[in-house]
Amino acid sequence: DVLAAASPLGEVLVVATPAPEALAGARHVPDPRHGQGAAVRAALDAAVAAGLPAPYVIVNADVPCATTRDLLALVGAVPEHGLALAPASDGTTNALALADEGLFEPVYGPGSAARFAALAPSTRLDAPNLVDDVDxxxxxxxxxxxxxxxxxxxxxxxxxxxxx
Structure with missing residues (x-):
């Protein structure tokens, strides 16, 4: 459902190993297998190498209620030279939108929403469909x-x- 929500926004890159069969037109990026931060960095590097423009939207796959409207709201909330984030209810991070790929730092884990917010000018988006993840x-x-x-x-x- 995240893939379906993201597809109308532009080209979608999916980090996975092995390549999922049901990418629905998304581009596969091999998972470097060094955690979530390394996976996101691999996708951002691939996006930049492909000439894809910012903002860059990063959404965890365990957010099955995400809609295109939610992701557009996240993109619309990105401050100039900053980022927008959708924190999970436990303080981790379910989605990010970055004005520039250079803003990304691999700070995932408990309390990551606060750490991402401290990286640059940031806007927090508490959209229920992005806040609620599946554990x-x-x-x-x-x-x-x-x-x-x-x-x-x-x-x-x-x-x-x-x-x-």
């Missing part, structure tokens, strides 16, 4: 009314329809 099956049940169609379809195929 457990119970989270899927909690978010059932807002899950994207792709997540719903997978849950049905796994016979986890009670979670959605």
């Amino acid at each position: 457990t099956v119970d989270d899927l049940g909690r978010l059932a009314a807002r899950l994207g169609e792709h997540t719903r379809r997978v849950l049905l195929s796994l016979h986890l329809e009670s979670a959605a």
Whole structure:
């Protein structure tokens, strides 16, 4: 669902190993396998090498309620020479939009939202669809009314329809 939400914004890069079969037109970037920060850096480097313009939007894959509208709001919140972020309810970071790739520092982990906000002029976007991520099956049940169609379809195929 994150891929579907991001696609209307422009070219989408997905960091994964191995290459997922269902990239739906997105460009695959091999995962360097050195954590989330290294994965994001690989995607940013690939975007710059391909000549893709800023702002750069980074969204975790475990945000199944994300919509294009949410991501456009995140992009619209980016201050000049700064970043916008959507923190998770636990203080980590679910999504970022960067005015420049050079603003990125790999500060993921507990408390990362505050660390990202301290890197540059920043705007916090508390959009429920970006704040709510999935860490457990119970989270899927909690978010059932807002899950994207792709997540719903997978849950049905796994016979986890009670979670959605």
